[in-house]
Amino acid sequence: MIDPRVVKGFRDTLPHDEYLRSQVIQKLAGAFYLQGYQPIDTPILEYTETLLGKSGGETEKQIFRFRDAGERDVAMRFDLTVPMARYIAMHKEELGLPFKRYHIAKVWRGEKPQRGRFREFYQCDFDLVGSSSPASDLDILLTAYESLQTLGITEFTIEVNHRGILREYLEKIGAVEHTVFILRTIDKIDKVGQELVKSELAQVLSDGIVNQLYEFLFPEKEVESLLEHMTSVLGLDSPSILHMKLIFNAVKNLDLSHAFQFNPKITRGLDYYTGMVFETFLSGDRMLGSICSGGRYDNLLSLYGKESISGVGGSIGLDRLLTSEKCLQLLNITTPPKVFIYHNTDGYTQAYSLIKALQRIGIVVEMYPDAKKIDNQTKYAIRRGFSQAIFIEGNGYTLRDMTKKESVKDLSLEMVVSRLQEQYLG
Amino acid sequence: MIDPRVVKGFRDTLPHDEYLRSQVIQKLAGAFYLQGYQPIDTPILEYTETLLGKSGGETEKQIFRFRDAGERDVAMRFDLTVPMARYIAMHKEELGLPFKRYHIAKVWRGEKPQRGRFREFYQCDFDLVGSSSPASDLDILLTAYESLQTLGITEFTIEVNHRGILREYLEKIGAVEHTVFILRTIDKIDKVGQELVKSELAQVLSDGIVNQLYEFLFPEKEVESLLEHMTSVLGLDSPSILHMKLIFNAVKNLDLSHAFQFNPKITRGLDYYTGMVFETFLSGDRMLGSICSGGRYDNLLSLYGKESISGVGGSIGLDRLLTSEKCLQLLNITTPPKVFIYHNTDGYTQAYSLIKALQRIGIVVEMYPDAKKIDNQTKYAIRRGFSQAIFIEGNGYTLRDMTKKESVKDLSLEMVVSRLQEQYLG
Structure with a gap:
């Protein structure tokens, strides 16, 4: 050893x-x-x-x-x-x-x-x-x-x-x-x-x-x-x-x-x-x-x-x-904005177009590499310093501010992108 | 040795x-x-x-x-x-x-x-x-x-x-x-x-x-x-x-x-x-x-x-x-556009606002580090691959396309900047 x-x-x-x-x-x-x-x-x-x-x-x-x-x-x-x-x-x-x-x-x-x-x-x-x-x-x-x-x-x-x-x-x-x-x-x-x-x-x-x-x-x-x-x-x-x-x-x-x-x-x-x-x-x-x-x-x-x-x-x-x-x-070095995506077993595929759309405007997007319990994913997201998260629910998305603990439900992909763009990139 | x-x-x-x-x-x-x-x-x-x-x-x-x-x-x-x-x-x-x-x-x-x-x-x-x-x-x-x-x-x-x-x-x-x-x-x-x-x-x-x-x-x-x-x-x-x-x-x-x-x-x-x-x-x-x-x-x-x-x-x-x-x-890695500035003994000072204005829009600007004969400056500019050069003449500027060997005289600083911006940066 x-x-x-x-x-x-x-x-x-x-x-x-x-x-x-x-x-x-x-x-x-x-x-x-x-x-x-x-x-x-x-x-x-x-x-x-x-x-x-x-x-x-x-x-x-x-x-x-x-x-x-x-x-x-x-x-x-x-x-x-x-x-x-x-x-x-x-x-x-x-x-x-x-x-x-x-x-x-x-x-x-x-x-x-x-x-x-x-x-x-x-x-x-x-x-x-x-x-x-x-x-x-x-x-x-x-x-x-x-x-x-x-x-x-x-x-x-x-x-x-x-x-x-x-x-x-x-x-x-x-x-x-x-x-x-x-x-x-x-x-x-x-x-x-x-x-x-x-x-x-x-x-x-x-x-x-x-x-x-x-x-x-x-x-x-x-x-x-x-x-x-x-x-x-x-x-x-x-x-x-x-x-x-x-x-x-x-x-x-x-x-x-x-x-x-x-x-x-x-x-x-x-x-x-x-x-x-x-x-x-x-x-x-x-x-x-x-x-x-x-x-x-x-x-x-x-x-x-x-x-x-x-x-x-x-x-x-x-x-x-x-x-x-x-x-x-x-x-005054700033890091790019980043967003965490919660997923279940199908997560990767379903989340991919969302990931692409967000990365295209310079937002770092991450998922937990296992479709594990929500708690594990949250622990990881907090440790990595994410303050925004997205849940995929059916065809819609829920955007969650992890600091304020507030969620906005039933968003389309376009709405998620434009909300984050507005928030982070003016 | x-x-x-x-x-x-x-x-x-x-x-x-x-x-x-x-x-x-x-x-x-x-x-x-x-x-x-x-x-x-x-x-x-x-x-x-x-x-x-x-x-x-x-x-x-x-x-x-x-x-x-x-x-x-x-x-x-x-x-x-x-x-x-x-x-x-x-x-x-x-x-x-x-x-x-x-x-x-x-x-x-x-x-x-x-x-x-x-x-x-x-x-x-x-x-x-x-x-x-x-x-x-x-x-x-x-x-x-x-x-x-x-x-x-x-x-x-x-x-x-x-x-x-x-x-x-x-x-x-x-x-x-x-x-x-x-x-x-x-x-x-x-x-x-x-x-x-x-x-x-x-x-x-x-x-x-x-x-x-x-x-x-x-x-x-x-x-x-x-x-x-x-x-x-x-x-x-x-x-x-x-x-x-x-x-x-x-x-x-x-x-x-x-x-x-x-x-x-x-x-x-x-x-x-x-x-x-x-x-x-x-x-x-x-x-x-x-x-x-x-x-x-x-x-x-x-x-x-x-x-x-x-x-x-x-x-x-x-x-x-x-x-x-x-x-x-x-x-397909492109290098930023670059421009050479000819100068005489006073060159550095006089050229500085021009240099600043061009660098601000992402153009590499260089001068020969001696106020030597035009020929020396040209040799250096060609070796370094410059295709555009600027001569300072009194309060005006001459823009020279070194490839086409064509010059445009009597330009103001603003005109030089906008011409180069148009040419290089669309």
């Missing part, structure tokens, strides 16, 4: 949650497609060398890696970006560049299981590969905006930064070798606060430099425009500032300034971002964390020795959206 | 094919849901003992099995039925029985790669668990019928049999110990022919018994009804025959006789079917093989020592549908 259990760190999804997720995925896929992004699919297994490249490190400890029956060293993907790079390297000619893709699928990481974190989870990525223009950054930012709107999430701020701003500044003051360390440390400001970050930076940089840096990034005195303040330091020809200004000008002209904000605290800890980076916060719930993040990365295909190709992408935090009560309310 | 390649036996899916597949999956999910089936999800990894149970054998050789970082013996699922059994054993109280579920997801088998067969493929299952009534068999058969209809596949025959008929017959003639062997052998009739199967059977059974069996299953002289012919042998109280008669009576009353047929040659090779079995063939293309198969299985949860629970299910051959030219034509 075997004990039925789920592998540690994994989980089942019950019908209601799976319905929700599938509806959200369907809406997002529709939004991406409408913005010109195309769906792709890749195998869940890749050669380990494809996934790890030269990096290894933390990732190596987390991946599910094994030898297949042919002794091939393979592993389950831990994200959708590395497989995309491999995919583009192989199919570049057929796809053509620039190429816009989306991919909503599971990935696996052997992280220490903790509350709300699982070893199997969804990623929901959209990327524009093969262009480094500000317009392509804007394409990603607007797609982030549009896809959240499509889900019914309308109140949020997309906070944008450009990692080049810090790099240019550090070049100017001769501290460029600390760029990665500083980016990673600043990334923690929201969690631990400006003071703690300051003292952490002071372990590597002189107090003077830290103070200068803070004055550059987070000026003490109120400034009208942070970008202008930074321009006064980096000069009018700073490429990163010009890039940001183009984006924020466009956002302003599009009347979307309420949804976008320049924020130098957003740095994204990951090493591979090289330009614009962004995170998205639900209005009034910053604690939830970012619900859509991304940025620009260069040298996507460098692992394969191909020419340098730049890309920019975003990722929607699907699991985060689906576990936040506030988000779930906003998502 | 790493060579970008796909693991042996696996494959990438290009955008057009992935779009097709996602549309078919969405339609099938919608059809299943409308018939009262609910979506579930399970992890792709299971404990190996969950997947293999006591069986092992052929399956064991084919699964992707390994030890995770915690030394757990785990494996990638090779079908969706075993995980469903584990799922129901664990969540039976929350789900309640009978329970109708669908699950459309990938499974993995390390089979020898051959043309058109891959180690990663989709299964598309619907099951009704916890009832053994003929009505639940009928529910599965009608759901098979409805879901194919939903896809636009209207001309097919669902061929139905009951494995109990053969078992009852063999009990009667005292050869019941050969049931499994005979079922498996008869399963090959379509491939190798009646004569070869006859000689294979004769290696185990006497010629007399083989002849009797053939006279029972495939009577030489024309019979009006095969079920009546079998009744004359097994008697009026044969449970399997009565079960079949109930189903075919219902089918007849539902006016669906054209789509269903009793066929004793359908036995399904797999051991675990115990009652009704079926396969579905596209009219005029039996060579394609069955596009939807299934049957009744008992003791779904026997592995977990729980009470005996019977189920019935079907599975749509998604990969088969998507690789058959004939099926693809029938599926």
Whole structure:
């Protein structure tokens, strides 16, 4: 006898949650497609060398890696970006560049299981590969905006930064070798606060430099425009500032300034971002964390020795959206109306034209799969959440509101259909 | 430098094919849901003992099995039925029985790669668990019928049999110990022919018994009804025959006789079917093989020592549908209309209200992500298959039919939208 259990760190999804997720995925896929992004699919297994490249490190400890029956060293993907790079390297000619893709699928990481974190989870990525223009950054930012709107999430701020701003500044003051360390440390400001970050930076940089840096990034005195303040330091020809200004000008002209904000605290800890980076916060719930993040990365295909190709992408935090009560309310996913049909032994045949007529107008219709006692059928109908039921009586039908416990008798098929249509579908 | 390649036996899916597949999956999910089936999800990894149970054998050789970082013996699922059994054993109280579920997801088998067969493929299952009534068999058969209809596949025959008929017959003639062997052998009739199967059977059974069996299953002289012919042998109280008669009576009353047929040659090779079995063939293309198969299985949860629970299910051959030219034509998946917008450096901002207006009516709108030369933009638009383009000229718009190479100038935004709406959306 075997004990039925789920592998540690994994989980089942019950019908209601799976319905929700599938509806959200369907809406997002529709939004991406409408913005010109195309769906792709890749195998869940890749050669380990494809996934790890030269990096290894933390990732190596987390991946599910094994030898297949042919002794091939393979592993389950831990994200959708590395497989995309491999995919583009192989199919570049057929796809053509620039190429816009989306991919909503599971990935696996052997992280220490903790509350709300699982070893199997969804990623929901959209990327524009093969262009480094500000317009392509804007394409990603607007797609982030549009896809959240499509889900019914309308109140949020997309906070944008450009990692080049810090790099240019550090070049100017001769501290460029600390760029990665500083980016990673600043990334923690929201969690631990400006003071703690300051003292952490002071372990590597002189107090003077830290103070200068803070004055550059987070000026003490109120400034009208942070970008202008930074321009006064980096000069009018700073490429990163010009890039940001183009984006924020466009956002302003599009009347979307309420949804976008320049924020130098957003740095994204990951090493591979090289330009614009962004995170998205639900209005009034910053604690939830970012619900859509991304940025620009260069040298996507460098692992394969191909020419340098730049890309920019975003990722929607699907699991985060689906576990936040506030988000779930906003998502407002409704299930189709449903009706239960009571039947006796002949039920199936007699009920069929009724079932067809109702399904045709989008109503879910179910019968109990045995012609059992009325009580059994009622128990099933209540458990499945039906609030309307139909009894077949001779050639007529009785429509019963199971919540109000009221019945209307002697209806024709047409009357049943039109009553339900009116009630449910306006 | 790493060579970008796909693991042996696996494959990438290009955008057009992935779009097709996602549309078919969405339609099938919608059809299943409308018939009262609910979506579930399970992890792709299971404990190996969950997947293999006591069986092992052929399956064991084919699964992707390994030890995770915690030394757990785990494996990638090779079908969706075993995980469903584990799922129901664990969540039976929350789900309640009978329970109708669908699950459309990938499974993995390390089979020898051959043309058109891959180690990663989709299964598309619907099951009704916890009832053994003929009505639940009928529910599965009608759901098979409805879901194919939903896809636009209207001309097919669902061929139905009951494995109990053969078992009852063999009990009667005292050869019941050969049931499994005979079922498996008869399963090959379509491939190798009646004569070869006859000689294979004769290696185990006497010629007399083989002849009797053939006279029972495939009577030489024309019979009006095969079920009546079998009744004359097994008697009026044969449970399997009565079960079949109930189903075919219902089918007849539902006016669906054209789509269903009793066929004793359908036995399904797999051991675990115990009652009704079926396969579905596209009219005029039996060579394609069955596009939807299934049957009744008992003791779904026997592995977990729980009470005996019977189920019935079907599975749509998604990969088969998507690789058959004939099926693809029938599926008739259309992509939304799409329009390309030429732009200069200011393009994004200026084009945005146009983009919004067109997306709102379901038209895919794209721009080249750089304000590059017209030629680059045209090359991109042609490669992406756009046949309509819009040029922004001052406050007006020029609409260009890229196939006919005809332009209409000086249009307002409203005129562009209404022209495209008329052209594409009637």
